Amino acid sequence: MRKAICSQSLESYNFIKKLSFFIILILIIGLPVQAIGDPLASGFPALNVSTDGNTTEYSFPLQILLLMTALTVLPSIVLGMTSFTRIIIVMSILRQALGTQQTPPNQVLIAISLFLTFFIMSPTINKVYENAAVPYMAKELPAEQAIETASAEMKQFMVKNTRKTDLIMFTELAGLDKFDKVSDIPFRIALPAFMTSELKTAFQIGFLLFLPFLVIDMVISSILMSLGMMMLSPMLVALPFKLLLFVLVDGWSMTVGSLVSTFSAG
Numbered sequence: 001m002r003k004a005i006c007s008q009s010l011e012s013y014n015f016i017k018k019l020s021f022f023i024i025l026i027l028i029i030g031l032p033v034q035a036i037g038d039p040l041a042s043g044f045p046a047l048n049v050s051t052d053g054n055t056t057e058y059s060f061p062l063q064i065l066l067l068m069t070a071l072t073v074l075p076s077i078v079l080g081m082t083s084f085t086r087i088i089i090v091m092s093i094l095r096q097a098l099g100t101q102q103t104p105p106n107q108v109l110i111a112i113s114l115f116l117t118f119f120i121m122s123p124t125i126n127k128v129y130e131n132a133a134v135p136y137m138a139k140e141l142p143a144e145q146a147i148e149t150a151s152a153e154m155k156q157f158m159v160k161n162t163r164k165t166d167l168i169m170f171t172e173l174a175g176l177d178k179f180d181k182v183s184d185i186p187f188r189i190a191l192p193a194f195m196t197s198e199l200k201t202a203f204q205i206g207f208l209l210f211l212p213f214l215v216i217d218m219v220i221s222s223i224l225m226s227l228g229m230m231m232l233s234p235m236l237v238a239l240p241f242k243l244l245l246f247v248l249v250d251g252w253s254m255t256v257g258s259l260v261s262t263f264s265a266g
Helices: 002-030 033-037 060-081 084-098 106-137 143-160 164-173 187-226 234-248 251-261
Strands: 049-052 055-058
Touching (some): 060 084, 060 143, 060 187, 084 106, 084 251, 106 143, 106 251, 143 187, 164 187, 187 234, 187 251
Antiparallel strands (some): 049 055
């Protein structure tokens, strides 16, 4: 048995080795002859960066590499720099308060949170597109300046929705002085302060949502105990009453509307 496992592992290793060699060979064959001719003078052709005056051009393989890197960190950007964190936490607490177990399912909650995030972030995304993406694609703005412009727009959104106490706390932890302008706040201060503020706000909203359903659970539990029905689950009996209350007050519209109104995206 061990010999079979070892032989399979050796075959897998040899296959990966051959596949890696094959991919490298394809990349080398696909390069132009001029690029292979003088590697010491021009560097590795797939990763060349050419500068012409105020513009910087990256080779196509390097652009793909940068794109794949951006796609890797995209979930962290969505979680850390947008309204997604607050929305998904509030939705999860609401589902737990209703006592509906896995209804709505996680996929539905994530979809609702993503679409609400796009709705809330649309003014900021439009500013980033108009002030950074369009000039960069028209080659009117270098990549470094475009990134700085986009970062400034995102930072402005984060600071607007961050408590001053959180900004002051992280500023003091970093050993820096107070900042006079939003543009002076570095990302290493704005990002953790924004996420901390989002968590606090989400739990505050979740607490307010939890209270009416907690009252229903307590009332149902007291009624069942007074009737001597101790073997009957209070959560099972309270569930239809909580759903009825939530539907009568149009709970989804109230929750979504309240969440959107808590953000300052302008």
